Every structure is written in C-alpha cells, then in structure tokens.
Amino acid sequence: xxxxxxxxxxxxxxGSPVPFTPGQSVGAALWASGVRSWRSTxxxxxxxxxxxxxxxxxxxxxxxxxxxxxxACVTPARPGLDVxxxxxxxxxxx
Amino acid sequence: MFTAVTFxxxxxxxxxDVVVVGAGVVGAACALAAAEAGLAVTVLDRGPLxxxxxxxxxxxLLVSDKPPGPELALxxxxxxxxxxxxxxxxxxxxxxxxxxxxEAKGGLIVATGExxxxxxxxxxxxxxxxxxxxxxxxxxGLSDLEPHLAPDLAGGAFYPQDAQLQPVLAAAHxxxxxxxxxxxVLPGTEVVGLLRSGGRVVGVRTAGGELPAxxxxxxxxxxxxxxxxxxxxRLPVLPRRGVILVTTPLxxxxxxxxxxxxxxxxxxxxxxxxxxxxxxxxxxxxxxxVGASRERVGFAPGMPVAVLRRLARQAVRxxxxxxxxxxxxxYRGYRPYCPDHLPVIGxxxxxxxxxxxxGHEGAGIGLAAGTGLLVAxxxxxxxxxxxxxxFRPERFEEPAA
Amino acid sequence: xxxxxxxxxxxxxxxxxxxDVVVVGAGPAGLAAAVExxxxxxxxxxxxxxxxxxxxxxxxxxxxxGRYHHDRAGWDRLAEGLRGQVAAGxxxxxxxxxxxxxxxxxxxxxxxHRGALVVVHAVTGGRGADGEVPVTLRARAVVxxxxxxDRVLPFPGWELPGVLTPGAVQALLxxxxxxxxxxxxxxxxxxxxxxxxxxxLQAGAQVPALVEAGDGRGWLRGWRGLAAGTDRLGExxxxxxxxxxHRVRPRLRHAVVAAxxxxxxxxxxxxxLDAGGAIVPGSGRQVAADTVAVGWGFTARVDxxxxxxxxxxxxxxxxxxxxxxxxxxxxxxxxxxxxxxxxVGGAPLAVLTGRxxxxxxxxxxxxxxxxxPAAVADLLRRRRRATAFAHTLATAHPVPPGWxxxxxxxxxxxxxxxxxxxxxHEAIDVLGATDxxxxxxxxxxxxxxxxxxxxxxxxxxxxxxxxGTAPEPxxxxxxxxxxxxxxxxAAGDDDPS
Numbered sequence: 007x008x009x010x011x012x013x014x015x016x017x018x019x020x021g022s023p024v025p026f027t028p029g030q031s032v033g034a035a036l037w038a039s040g041v042r043s044w045r046s047t048x049x050x051x052x053x054x055x056x057x058x059x060x061x062x063x064x065x066x067x068x069x070x071x072x073x074x075x076x077x078a079c080v081t082p083a084r085p086g087l088d089v090x091x092x093x094x095x096x097x098x099x100x
Numbered sequence: 101m102f103t104a105v106t107f108x109x110x111x112x113x114x115x116x117d118v119v120v121v122g123a124g125v126v127g128a129a130c131a132l133a134a135a136e137a138g139l140a141v142t143v144l145d146r147g148p149l150x151x152x153x154x155x156x157x158x159x160x161l162l163v164s165d166k167p168p169g170p171e172l173a174l175x176x177x178x179x180x181x182x183x184x185x186x187x188x189x190x191x192x193x194x195x196x197x198x199x200x201x202x203e204a205k206g207g208l209i210v211a212t213g214e215x216x217x218x219x220x221x222x223x224x225x226x227x228x229x230x231x232x233x234x235x236x237x238x239x240x241g242l243s244d245l246e247p248h249l250a251p252d253l254a255g256g257a258f259y260p261q262d263a264q265l266q267p268v269l270a271a272a273h274x275x276x277x278x279x280x281x282x283x284x285v286l287p288g289t290e291v292v293g294l295l296r297s298g299g300r301v302v303g304v305r306t307a308g309g310e311l312p313a314x315x316x317x318x319x320x321x322x323x324x325x326x327x328x329x330x331x332x333x334r335l336p337v338l339p340r341r342g343v344i345l346v347t348t349p350l351x352x353x354x355x356x357x358x359x360x361x362x363x364x365x366x367x368x369x370x371x372x373x374x375x376x377x378x379x380x381x382x383x384x385x386x387x388x389x390v391g392a393s394r395e396r397v398g399f400a401p402g403m404p405v406a407v408l409r410r411l412a413r414q415a416v417r418x419x420x421x422x423x424x425x426x427x428x429x430x431y432r433g434y435r436p437y438c439p440d441h442l443p444v445i446g447x448x449x450x451x452x453x454x455x456x457x458x459g460h461e462g463a464g465i466g467l468a469a470g471t472g473l474l475v476a477x478x479x480x481x482x483x484x485x486x487x488x489x490x491f492r493p494e495r496f497e498e499p500a501a
Numbered sequence: 502x503x504x505x506x507x508x509x510x511x512x513x514x515x516x517x518x519x520x521d522v523v524v525v526g527a528g529p530a531g532l533a534a535a536v537e538x539x540x541x542x543x544x545x546x547x548x549x550x551x552x553x554x555x556x557x558x559x560x561x562x563x564x565x566x567g568r569y570h571h572d573r574a575g576w577d578r579l580a581e582g583l584r585g586q587v588a589a590g591x592x593x594x595x596x597x598x599x600x601x602x603x604x605x606x607x608x609x610x611x612x613x614h615r616g617a618l619v620v621v622h623a624v625t626g627g628r629g630a631d632g633e634v635p636v637t638l639r640a641r642a643v644v645x646x647x648x649x650x651d652r653v654l655p656f657p658g659w660e661l662p663g664v665l666t667p668g669a670v671q672a673l674l675x676x677x678x679x680x681x682x683x684x685x686x687x688x689x690x691x692x693x694x695x696x697x698x699x700x701x702l703q704a705g706a707q708v709p710a711l712v713e714a715g716d717g718r719g720w721l722r723g724w725r726g727l728a729a730g731t732d733r734l735g736e737x738x739x740x741x742x743x744x745x746x747h748r749v750r751p752r753l754r755h756a757v758v759a760a761x762x763x764x765x766x767x768x769x770x771x772x773x774l775d776a777g778g779a780i781v782p783g784s785g786r787q788v789a790a791d792t793v794a795v796g797w798g799f800t801a802r803v804d805x806x807x808x809x810x811x812x813x814x815x816x817x818x819x820x821x822x823x824x825x826x827x828x829x830x831x832x833x834x835x836x837x838x839x840x841x842x843x844x845v846g847g848a849p850l851a852v853l854t855g856r857x858x859x860x861x862x863x864x865x866x867x868x869x870x871x872x873x874p875a876a877v878a879d880l881l882r883r884r885r886r887a888t889a890f891a892h893t894l895a896t897a898h899p900v901p902p903g904w905x906x907x908x909x910x911x912x913x914x915x916x917x918x919x920x921x922x923x924x925x926h927e928a929i930d931v932l933g934a935t936d937x938x939x940x941x942x943x944x945x946x947x948x949x950x951x952x953x954x955x956x957x958x959x960x961x962x963x964x965x966x967x968x969g970t971a972p973e974p975x976x977x978x979x980x981x982x983x984x985x986x987x988x989x990x991a992a993g994d995d996d997p998s
Contacts, residue, residue: 027562027677027678028562028563028564029552029562029563029564029676029677030562030677030678030679031676031677034673034676034677034678034679035677035679037673037679037681038677038679042662042663042764042765043662043764043765047919048349048386049918049919050919052660052919053662053764053765054660054662054916055662055663056662056665056669056673057664057665057666057669057916057955058650058651058653058665058666058668058669058955059665059666059668059669059670059672059673060557060650060668060669060672061550062650062802062951062954062955063916063951063954063955064917064949064950064951065916065917065951065955067950073424075348075426075950079669079672080550080551082552094351095349095350095351095386096350096351148934148935148936148938148939149933149934149935149939150939150942151938151939155938155939155942268939268942268943269932269942269943272928272932272933272934272939272943273932275932275933276931276932276933279933285933287933287935288935345987347987348950348984349949349950385918385945385948402607403980405602405604405620405622405993408990409990409991409993412987412988412990412991413991415987416987416988416991422987423986423987423988423991424632424986424987424988425986425987426984426985426986426987427601427981427984427985427986427987427990428950428952428981428984429948429952429979429980429981430980430981431980
C-alpha cells in the first residue's frame with residue numbers, strides 16, 4: 007500500500023528531501039522512504055531506528071532542527087524540518 | 101525491596117576476627133583494609149550490597165568543601181587512599197578507574213557575587229595552610245576551565261585534588277577484592293542483636309543464627325544508632341535526606357565537579373528546612389548529576405517537586421545549556437549525620453569489642469577509604485595514621501567544656 | 502524560561518484553579534471515564550500525550566478511522582460522547598500533554614505537599630520545534646488511564662533495525678498509513694498477533710512466518726469468550742479467513758529465537774519449543790525477512806499511579822497491575838485507575854472500567870457517594886465477566902519460561918545502554934549482585950532513556966535465573982514518567998503547602 011504524497015510536503019533528512027503525508031511522524035515518513043536507521047549508539051556505534059513505534063522505548067532518537075534526542079515516532083513531520091542522523095548523544099555544545 | 105538471601109551461618113567455621121555490619125562503601129572499605137591487614141572478615145547487610153545510602157550517593161570525593169579541621173585531614177588522607185585503591189585495582193583487573201570510574205577530575209567552586217567570592221578566597225587561603233592545593237580563579241578564567249558556565253559569575257577556586265567515582269561499583273569492587281583475600285560477604289542478613297560476654301561485644305546475632313567474632317564494626321550508615329542501641333550505647337546519628345537529579349545522556353559538557361559557594365555553607369549548617377545548592381558533574385556514561393538538597397524529614401521517602409524545581413533552577417543558573425537537558429530520573433538517600441557534623445570512627449570504650457565507622461553525612465564516599473584504613477589499624481592493634489580523638493563515639497555524652 | 506500556560510476547563514468560582522476530575526490518557530478507558538464523569542456533572546480535563554484521541558486500540562491519522570479500525574461502533578459511540586461533552590464545556594481535551602509526575606494527597610512535611618488535592622505535573626510542546634511548557638493541575642480526583650505498551654523480551658539480534666514490536670506495526674499502519682515491510686515475520690504470543698498479521702496481509706505485505714509460542718488453546722478460548730454479546734466471533738472468523746486466503750498457517754509452539762543481519766534484519770531463526778519453552782535442538786529454521794514484529798502481550802503503564810502512592814500487585818499475565826476496587830479506586834483517596842492498569846484485558850473491558858472509574862471520580866470530586874451497586878449492576882457484572890475472561894486469556898499465553906535459554910552472553914539485554922548478558926552475569930558472579938536493582942546499578946541496565954521499559958521485566962528474570970532466586974516483578978519504580986527539560990521543570994508552579 008502506497009500513501010498519497012501531495013507535492014511540496016517534504017522535510018530534509020541528512021540533506022535529502024523526504025516526502026510525507028499529513029499527520030505522519032518523521033519516523034513513519036522515513037520508514038516509508040525505506041530508511042531503517044537514523045542513529046548510531048553512543049558506545050558501540052550500532053544503527054537504530056524504530057522499535058516500539060509509540061514513544062516508549064526511545065530507540066528512535068534523531069536530531070531535528072539542531073535539537074538532539076527527538077523521538078522520530080512522535081515528532082510530527084513538517085515542511086522544511088532539518089532532520090539529521092544522530093551520532094551518539096548528538097553534537098557537542100548547546 | 102529485594103529477595104532476601106539468607107545464608108545459614110555454619111558454626112563449624114572458625115569465628116571471624118571482624119564482623120562488619122553494613123555492606124555500603126564504608127563497610128566495604130573497612131572490610132578490605134581489615135582483610136589486607138590479615139584479619140578474617142565477615143560482612144553482613146540486611147539488604148543487598150551497597151543498597152543503602154551508598155546507592156544514593158553522587159560519588160563526591162572532595163577536599164574543596166571542607167574548612168581546616170579533622171574532617172579535612174581525614175579527607176586528604178582518604179583521597180590518597182582512594183587513588184591508591186583505584187590504581188591497585190586497575191593493575192589487578194585491567195579496568196580503568198579501578199573499575200569504579202575513579203576520576204581525579206578536580207572541583208571548581210564558583211561564586212555568583214563578590215561577597216561569596218570573598219568567602220571562597222578566604223576559605224581557600226585557610227585550606228592551603230592545611231595541605232590543600234587550590235588556585236584562585238578570576239571571572240575571566242572560568243570559561244577556560246568550564247566553557248559552558250554562565251558568563252556572569254564573579255569567579256571561583258579550582259581544586260585539582262577533588263575526584264569522583266561511582267559509589268555502587270566502588271563498594272562492589274572493594275568487597276570483591278576483600279573476598280579474594282578470604283572475606284565473606286552475606287547480604288540479606290540482618291543483625292538483630294549483639295553477643296556479649298561480660299561487658300565485651302563478642303559477636304552478632306542474626307535471624308540465621310549467632311556469629312561470634314573478635315570485633316564488630318558498625319558501618320550501618322543512617323541506621324548506625326540502632327546498632328549502637330543493641331550495645332546499649334548512644335550514637336546520635338540522624339538522617340538528612342538528599343535528592344539528586346539525573347539527566348539523559350549528553351555529549352561532554354561539564355569537565356569537573358562544579359558547585360556554587362552556597363554548598364559549603366549548607367554542608368555546615370543546622371537549618372532544618374530545605375537547603376540546596378547545586379553540585380553539578382558529568383559522568384562517564386554521559387548523564388549529568390545535579391545535587392544536593394538537604395532536608396531533615398527523618399526517613400520520609402518522597403522527592404518533593406519543589407525540591408526538584410529548586411535543584412533545576414540552580415543547575416541552570418550555573419550552566420544555562422542545561423536548560424535544554426532533560427530530567428531522566430531522580431533518586432534520594434539519607435545522609436547519616438551527627439550533631440557536630442563529624443563522623444564516628446574508632447573503638448567504643450563504652451562497649452569494648454564494638455568499633456564504629458559511621459556518621460559521615462554527605463562525605464561518606466570520599467571519606468570511606470581513609471576510614472577503612474584507620475579502622476583496620478585500630479582493629480590490628482596499631483596506631484592509626486590520624487588522631488581519632490575528634491571522631492570518638494563517646495564525645496556526645498561528655499559534659500560541655 | 503517559558504511561563505506556565507493558563508488553564509481552561511476550570512469551574513467558575515473554584516479557588517486556585519482546582520479541576521474536578523483529570524483523566525490521564527485518551528484511549529478507550531480514558532475516554533469512557535471522561536464522558537462518564539462529565540455526564541455525572543463533573544468538569545473534566547483530559548490530558549493525552551498523543552495528538553488525537555483513541556489510544557493504541559483506536560489509533561488513527563488526521564483523516565480519522567481507517568480500514569484497520571476495530572469496533573467502529575464502539576469508537577463512534579465514545580467519540581460522539583466526547584464531542585458532546587466538549588461542546589457542552591464539561592470536558593477540556595488537551596492533546597500533546599505529557600504527564601511526568603502525579604502527587605497524591607499528602608499529609609506530611611516530608612512530602613512537600615499538603616492538602617486533599619491530587620497534583621498533576623505535565624509538559625506540553627517541545628516535539629522537535631518549540632521548547633516545552635509546564636502545566637500543573639490540581640484536581641479533586643484523577644483517573645489514570647495510561648494504557649499499556651508491548652511487552653518485549655531480548656533475543657539475539659533483537660536490536661537490529663527492522664525488528665519492531667507488533668504495536669509499532671499497528672501504529673505505522675493505522676496512524677501513518679505505512680506498511681512496516683515487505684516480508685514481515687510476526688511472532689511472540691497472544692491474541693494480538695492475529696490482527697497484526699492479517700492487517701499486514703491486507704495491506705499487501707507478505708508474512709512468511711506467524712509463530713505463536715503457546716499451543717493455541719488461548720486463541721480458541723479468546724475468541725469464543727470475547728464473542729459473547731459482541732461481534733468478536735465474526736471478527737475472529739474474519740482473521741482466520743484472511744490467513745487462509747494468503748496461505749499463512751500459524752505455527753504453534755514456535756518462536757523467533759534470533760534475528761540476523763548486518764545493519765538491518767535480513768533473516769530470523771524460527772525454532773520449535775518444548776513444553777518448558779526451551780528450543781528443541783535441531784528445530785531451528787532460517788526465514789528470510791526484512792521486518793520482524795515480536796511481542797508477548799502487554800505491560801501496563803503503572804508509573805503515575807505508583808508515584809501517587811497506589812499499590813502494585815502482580816497481574817495474571819505475569820506483569821504488574823494496580824490494586825483497586827471495582828470502581829477503580831486505589832488506596833489513595835482521589836486517585837483512580839482504569840483500563841490496562843487493572844490488568845491487561847483489552848478495549849471492551851477498558852471501556853467498562855473507564856465508565857466505572859469516571860463515575861467514582863465524579864462522585865469523589867462532587868462530594869457524593871458512588872451510586873449503589875444496584876444502579877451500576879450491569880456495568881459491574883459485565884466488568885466481572887470480562888475480567889475473568891481476560892484472566893483466562895492471560896494464563897493461556899504465558900511467556901515461555903525457557904526463554905532465557907535462547908540468549909547467550911553476547912545478547913543485548915538493555916537496548917538503551919547496550920548492556921549484554923555477559924555483563925549482567927559478571928555483576929552477579931564477580932561483583933556479588935543478588936537482586937535486579939543492584940545488578941542495574943552495577944551495569945546501567947535499565948538506567949538509560951527508556952528507564953527499563955524494554956528490559957526491566959527481562960532483567961528481573963535473568964537475574965533470578967542466575968542467582969537461583971524468585972523474580973521480583975515491579976522492582977523498577979520511576980519517579981519521572983517521561984523526560985522533561987530542566988527549563989520546563991524549573992518554570993513550573995510550586996505545589997501549595
């Protein structure tokens with residue numbers, strides 16, 4: 007089943023555009039685009055993406071508009087968001 | 101709550117030289133030092149190892165917050181002992197920091213105003229005379245030490261001797277080493293009485309049976325007065341609740357232990373209400389810890405939101421970047437304190453055979469290693485490295501001079 | 502620092518902004534409680550962490566219920582009830598509000614909060630865009646209806662991207678219109694696996710394996726019992742038909758015991774289990790899959806109720822529930838629970854318990870006695886039957902006791918802190934840990950972002966197995982139910998005292 011994708015509804019993921027439908031979370035939109043991981047763990051550098059999908063497990067963290075540690079599965083996708091893979095705890099400094 | 105693991109005490113085994121009551125960091129240090137001195141040791145705890153105040157500690161090993169006096173002398177002695185322990189355990193196990201995240205990261209006191217800064221400088225001068233290494237830091241020098249500090253602080257003082265460790269790991273590793281040397285550790289074993297012979301304490305009674313011993317060491321933290329009662333001696337150790345905030349894991353932001361000058365005044369105060377001043381540090385796992393509230397509420401178990409808010413405000417005042425950091429959890433413990441804010445260390449003349457290693461208030465982690473060495477020296481009949489007169493247990497019953 | 506928002510939904514003339522009833526959660530139980538309390542005359546504020554009501558069971562996108570929506574009639578009834586009460590000004594529904602702490606009425610100085618009110622500490626905003634803002638409500642009664650999340654157990658490779666929970670598959674589909682994968686293995690135990698597998702098939706995915714660790718009796722009992730008075734038997738037949746049409750045969754007494762792949766899952770090992778849940782040697786078979794959904798029923802989200810002083814009790818499915826009377830009243834006056842917190846039992850039961858809790862909450866808030874049993878006899882009777890039934894179902898889908906044997910020392914136990922089983926064992930064997938809390942403090946298991954939601958139950962079992970002791974359910978108490986910024990914490994309103 008493919009979702010409808012209205013023109014123009016895109017956010018950026020590591021610089022590339024990702025389409026989304028109204029109401030989709032960043033995590034769902036990435037998943038629909040075939041992306042399975044967007045974080046590397048802080049000790050072993052292993053990839054993580056969605057796990058529980060409902061905001062409980064905190065595995066799906068990524069960086070949105072410069073803010074680290076956003077749960078992709080409960081962050082609403084919005085046009086123009088700058089979403090980035092998060093390495094460990096995110097970049098140094100606030 | 102935990103599952104009690106009660107071991108049957110086998111009378112066929114020879115009685116240990118020492119029973120240590122309390123498997124927290126102080127009990128662990130006493131046990132290891134006694135074992136290293138060649139004594140046969142059994143450690144008992146009604147709960148799991150390090151399950152009391154130790155598990156609620158921040159891991160502070162400070163000289164910076166102590167004015168000259170017996171506690172500062174003990175702190176200097178104990179810091180050396182910790183560094184030695186960490187080094188030895190690292191050599192033995194290959195784990196860094198002794199296996200318990202020991203880090204001589206240094207401490208930075210900051211002052212929010214000129215008056216506080218003057219107090220900091222005065223204290224530093226006095227501490228230098230007592231063997232503490234301290235550097236005055238002007239306002240302009242703070243950001244080199246801590247780039248994320250608020251830019252409007254008046255200045256501070258830096259103490260390279262201050263250190264940090266992870267308290268539960270420390271207690272566990274000390275006990276593990278003690279076990280290697282032949283000590284027994286029995287969690288889930290509550291001491292319900294003391295064995296007496298004439299006036300001497302000659303062992304303990306537990307739910308699982310009697311355990312005779314050459315000596316008993318009271319390292320029961322905020323519950324130490326109850327052990328004293330079993331011996332019929334008064335030990336006015338009371339609990340002082342403290343709450344700590346823990347953030348989610350963050351990139352490295354804070355390099356040292358950092359706290360406001362008000363912390364020093366708080367430690368020494370007798371005010372019964374809420375006192376808190378921020379003590380902030382990062383940890384190897386990336387979380388930032390924010391302490392340290394002080395309330396005299398007995399063993400009340402709560403962590404009032406007002407306390408959490410105040411700690412958060414104080415932390416953000418020092419490090420604005422922490423405003424965006426997220427609170428992940430909070431924990432609380434009970435510091436064991438005596439009316440004169442000094443610990444109780446050494447033999448109890450009122451109950452020969454009973455020794456104390458308790459009442460360390462909020463400095464228990466830092467003072468544990470030194471306490472252990474001193475208690476072991478006393479147990480082995482040697483002269484302790486420090487004069488224990490200020491820490492004598494019978495001091496509370498002496499008439500005022 | 503952000504200032505605290507003003508409240509709506511406050512009764513005129515109330516002092517200090519006191520609300521009659523706060524309901525936490527807008528799933529089946531929370532909605533039912535809110536509508537019932539408002540009908541009884543209380544002014545209600547519903548705080549929900551989702552953008553739209555419905556909880557998990559009635560999860561939906563902005564266009565409303567879609568083709569995978571269960572029990573449409575039940576949803577329509579409740580949604581209409583909510584709309585009516587909101588329009589009448591009796592219910593103030595606040596989406597995107599996360600409650601991080603609940604304080605029951607206190608009476609001691611050590612609690613920092615005196616008085617007979619329940620204090621609800623929440624934050625709103627802060628999802629990717631703006632900063633968070635604190636919201637503090639004082640209520641005469643609070644109904645905690647926070648639902649449940651999938652119960653998970655570690656297995657080798659479970660941390661690979663593409664390994665999900667059944668709940669994640671449903672959320673992706675129902676709310677976001679996304680199919681979780683092309684070849685999706687579904688496994689674990691419990692009646693929930695059936696709607697997940699059939700929805701995937703209907704959405705066009707393949708399900709190369711549907712594995713249930715139990716022996717199937719539970720499914721039969723489940724659907725027969727749920728059928729009474731509802732359309733559930735027809736629903737069950739529908740599932741069976743979809744599976745048959747797609748030639749998916751559920752394999753009973755089987756489990757996913759490992760996931761394989763480099764940076765994402767590529768295959769799983771499915772193995773047969775003996776009666777104790779251990780892998781039958783030589784029975785493992787590889788199944789290619791790009792997605793894996795494994796779940797073992799649900800874990801109730803009891804944090805807020807326990808924070809407020811309610812008592813935890815074991816639930817029939819081996820998890821933790823909150824002790825309460827048939828009206829959902831806990832030991833703490835003014836603190837009630839509804840839905841899965843009373844013991845996982847599904848949506849129809851949640852609606853029943855929600856209605857009873859709403860009734861009692863309103864009565865408490867308005868200073869009236871609860872209705873006499875005769876007046877709510879039908880509700881109480883249906884609740885009793887559905888609870889007994891849920892109990893039967895729960896005991897028919899036990900977690901196989903032998904699951905720890907599927908792990909080896911390299912298996913990740915704590916996903917957040919990346920703690921492998923070998924380190925837990927070392928904490929026990931070398932460092933002397935004899936209980937889960939000590940093992941946690943020595944290894945950081947359960948100390949990461951999710952605070953043990955993915956690993957605490959498993960850790961309790963793994964520690965008990967290694968120590969030869971009994972597991973301790975509910976040892977993991979969370980004083981902060983969801984992370985909030987220090988700014989939001991600092992800016993909040995202090996409790997009255």
